[in-house]
Amino acid sequence: MASETRPFLKMNGLGNDFVVWDAREQPLRLSSDVIARLGDRESGIGFDQMITVERSSLGVDAFMRIHNQNGGEVSACGNATRCIGRLLMEEIGKDLVTIETGAGLLHAFDSPGPRNVTVDMGPPRIRWDEIPLAEEFADTRAIELQIGPIDDPVLHTPAAVNMGNPHAIFWVDDVEGYELERFGPLLELHPIFPEGANISLAHVFEEDQIRLKVWERGVGLTLACGTAACAVGVAAARDTKTSRRTTVHLPGGPIGIEWRESDDHVLMTGLTEIEFEGEVDLESLEWRKTGSGDASAAGAVS
Numbered sequence: 001m002a003s004e005t006r007p008f009l010k011m012n013g014l015g016n017d018f019v020v021w022d023a024r025e026q027p028l029r030l031s032s033d034v035i036a037r038l039g040d041r042e043s044g045i046g047f048d049q050m051i052t053v054e055r056s057s058l059g060v061d062a063f064m065r066i067h068n069q070n071g072g073e074v075s076a077c078g079n080a081t082r083c084i085g086r087l088l089m090e091e092i093g094k095d096l097v098t099i100e101t102g103a104g105l106l107h108a109f110d111s112p113g114p115r116n117v118t119v120d121m122g123p124p125r126i127r128w129d130e131i132p133l134a135e136e137f138a139d140t141r142a143i144e145l146q147i148g149p150i151d152d153p154v155l156h157t158p159a160a161v162n163m164g165n166p167h168a169i170f171w172v173d174d175v176e177g178y179e180l181e182r183f184g185p186l187l188e189l190h191p192i193f194p195e196g197a198n199i200s201l202a203h204v205f206e207e208d209q210i211r212l213k214v215w216e217r218g219v220g221l222t223l224a225c226g227t228a229a230c231a232v233g234v235a236a237a238r239d240t241k242t243s244r245r246t247t248v249h250l251p252g253g254p255i256g257i258e259w260r261e262s263d264d265h266v267l268m269t270g271l272t273e274i275e276f277e278g279e280v281d282l283e284s285l286e287w288r289k290t291g292s293g294d295a296s297a298a299g300a301v302s
């Protein structure tokens, strides 16, 4: 049987990077082992998430399937929703599109500034069983965590928020003052989080300005995580550390978050980038670049 070569697009939202397949005409389902091999930065294409754009069974603009680098399927990815929103808006020629995800229908719309996209991520879920947590907590602004090898008290009382996926947020004085790569893997799989969790270190350094570093479930340290930025914006406002409008500064750049009072929805605005076009032989998993991205577009600043 001849091997199949499939085109893909490499994109990122503030450095949180994705391989994007268009599977609307020709379905594509890869095993978790293949996804992990393609996601490997040494031997594969390298990405944080793999995004498969499919036809929506609900008749909206598209369905977006999300896999983490380790091959596990998840329901939400804020940065990828902005990237897919941009692709669909450019394709359809509209300035608002609706994307079906595992976490529900999300609207993406054009935002001032080139390649800037806003996504309405819907309302946060903050009840202990919605996050979900393994035991009842009346107040999820600070839950109690028992974690043996870590003795810093700051790392025992995270806030917990679900933005279509579970997040734990530790408020610290300096996000660089902790070895997130050491305790991220322990906390991601802590039994209090039956579905695992994305782990954030956050610090309000100026009025409504938050510094954020994230250990993503199923990936590790990433340059940015959109749902974490939303969760942190919500946790900060719940705790009156900030107003409902914040700028969250990630290693990959800033992202604007608004937790709208009128309908409880969280809006996230930030840059999207097409890095390059490529193709993969799905049998050998060999891949090559076939085209360039935004950086080579006319007028782009390199």
Ligand SMILES: N[C@@H](CCC[C@H](N)C(=O)O)C(=O)O
Binding pocket: 016, 048, 049, 068, 074, 076, 077, 078, 079, 080, 165, 166, 198, 216, 217, 218, 219, 224, 225, 226, 227, 228
């Ligand atoms: N990078 C994403 C989140 C991707 C999923 C996450 N790792 C999880 O397992 O929930 C974002 O931008 O939100």
